[in-house]
Amino acid sequence: MTVRGLSFHRGERAIFREVDLDIPRGKVTAIMGPSGTGKTTLLRLLGGQIRPDAGLIEVDGLRVPELGRLELYQLRQRMGMLFQSGALFTDLNVFDNVAFPLREHTRLSENLIHTLVLMKLEAVGLRGARELMPAELSGGMARRVALARAIALDPMMVLYDEPFAGQDPISMGVLTQLIRTLNDALCLTSIIVSHDVKETAAIADYLYLLSDGQIVEHGTPAELGRSPSPWVDQFMHARPDGPMSFHYPAPAYESELLLRDAA
Amino acid sequence: MTGPLERLGRWALERLTALGRANLFLLRLLGALGFLLRRPGLLVKQLYAVGVLSLPIILVSGLFVGMVLGLQGYANLVYFGATSSLGTVVALSLVRELGPVLTALLYAGRAGSALTAEIGLMKATEQLASMQMMAVDPFARVLAPRFLAGFVAVPLLTAIFTAVGILGGYLVAVVQLGVDGGAFWAQMQARVLLWEDIGNGVIVKSVVFALLANWIALFEGYEAHPTSEGVSLATTQTVVVTSLAVLGGDFLLTALMFGVW
Secondary structure, rough: EEEEEEEEEEEEEEEEEEEEEEEOOOOOEEEOOOOOOOOHHHHHHOOOOOOOOOOEEEEEEEEEHHHOOHHHHHHHHHEEEOOOOOOOOOOOOOHHHHHHHHHHOOOOOOOHHHHHHHHHHOOOOOOOHOOHHHHHHHHHHHHHHHHHHHHHOOOOOOEOOOOOOOOHHHHHHHHHHHHHHHHOEEEEEEEEEEEEEHHHHHHEEEEEEOOOOEEEEEEEEHHHHOOOOOHHHHHHHHOOOOOOOOOOOOHHHHHHHHHHHOO | OOHHHHHHHHHHHHHHHHHHHHHHHHHHHHOOHHHHHHHHHEEEEEHHHHHHHHHHHHHHHHHHHHHHHHHHHHHHHHOOOOOHHHHHHHHHHHHHHHHHHHHHHHHHHHHHHHHHHHHHHHHOOOHHHHHHHOOOOOHHHHHHHHHHHHHHHHHHHHHHHHHHHHHHHHHHHHHHHOOHHHHHHHHHHOOOOHHHHHHHHHHHHHHHHHHHHHHHHHHHHOOOOHHHHHHHHHHHHHHHHEEEHHHHHHHHHHHHHHOOO
C-alpha cells in the first residue's frame, strides 16, 4: 500500500495534510498517535469508505479513491477490518457471524463453511463459544470473534482499528500475540492504528507517528525509542507533559476567572 | 436585522438538502430490490418481523374502532330511523379513511419506530460499516428486505384492519343493539363500490402510506447520529414525520378522490 500527499478536511478543519505512507507486503505496520488525531479516519480512507480531498491511495496497484463501487467491493473481499467495537451482528451468534462473509461471497456448501468457521474460531481460541450470542461475550472475546470474521475470506490485508483499547491485560496479551501470529502464518499485511505504545511497538515491524494531521516520525520501534525528538519521546514514553500540552488551548486562566468575577 | 431571515434561509436549505438526500436514498433502495430475487429468505424474515408481529395491535385496534363506529353511528342514526344504513356508515368510514390512515399510524408506531431504532443502532455500533468493509452492500442486505416487507405488509394490514373493523361494527350493531343483520350487509353491499371506495381507499391510500412509512423509517434510521441521543431523536422523528405525512397525504388523496382538484 502506498499513500502519497493525502489531504482530508472535515469542514474547515484539516484532518490530514500531505501524508505519505508506505506499507510493505507481509509486515505489521502501525500508525500511532494521540486520541483525536484521525487514526480511524485514516483507516476509513484506506478502506475506501470515505474519499480524500487530494492525494493517492494505492492498494495492490489499485487506486482506491478512483474505484467504482463494484471494484471497491472486489478489493474489500481481499481486505479484512477489525473495528474498535468488534461490530459483530447482534442478531447472529458467533458461528453465523464468522460464516457471514463466506455465505455472502462464496457458494461453498454448508459442510465446508462449517469446517472453515471452526478453523477460524480455533485460530482465535473460541471454537467452544460458537453458539454464544454477541451480548454474551466479553469485550476481548468479541474482538477475537471479529478477528476470526475478518480473516474468514483469507484476505491479503487486515486493518485493525484500536485493537487493544479497553482490554484487560490478558485479552491484550492474547490479541497482541494473535495479530502477530496470524500475520506470519497467513502471510498477511497488517495495519494497526493504535495509541497503545507498548503493545503495538512489541509486534509492529514499522511505526508511523501521526500528530496534527501529519506524519511526525517513522521508523522501527527501536529507532523511535531512541528518537531525539521531544514529541516522539513524550509519546513513546507516555510523559504527561511536553511539547503536547496537558491543557486544551484556552484563554489565560487567571484573566478568565477574574473577568467572570467582575461580570 | 438579517438574523431571522438568515436562520430561515439556513433552515430551508437544510430541509431541501435533506429532501434531496431522502430521494437519492429511495432511488438507491429501489435499485437494491433486485437482490431479493436471489435471497427471498431475507424478505420472508422481515415480513414476519414487520407484518406478522404487527397483527395483534392491528386486530385489536380494528375491532375497537369498528365497535366505536357502530355505537356512534347507531346513537345518531336511530333518531332518523336509519339504523339500517349503519353497515354502510361503518364500512365507508373504514374503507375510505380510518382503515388506511389508522393502520399507517399504528404501523409507524409499532414497526416504523422499530425499523428506525434497529438501523440507527446498527449504524451506531458500526455494523453497517463493517458490512461495507466485508464488501456487502447494506442497502441490498439490510435495507431493501425491510423496505419491501413493509411495503407489502401495510396494504395487507389495512385490509385486515378494515375487515375486523366491519366485524366489530356488526357485533355492536347487530348482535348487541338489534339492528337487522340482513339490512346491515345488504346496504353495505349496495353502497360500497369496489373501485371507487375499496380501490381508492384500501388499495391506493395504503400503498402510498406504505411507501411513506417505510421510506421515512429507514431514512431516519440511516441518517441517525450514531449516538444514543441521535437514535432516540430519529425514532421520535419517524413517528412524527410519518404521522404528518400520512395525514397530509390522506387529505390530498381524498381531495383527488372526490375530484376537488
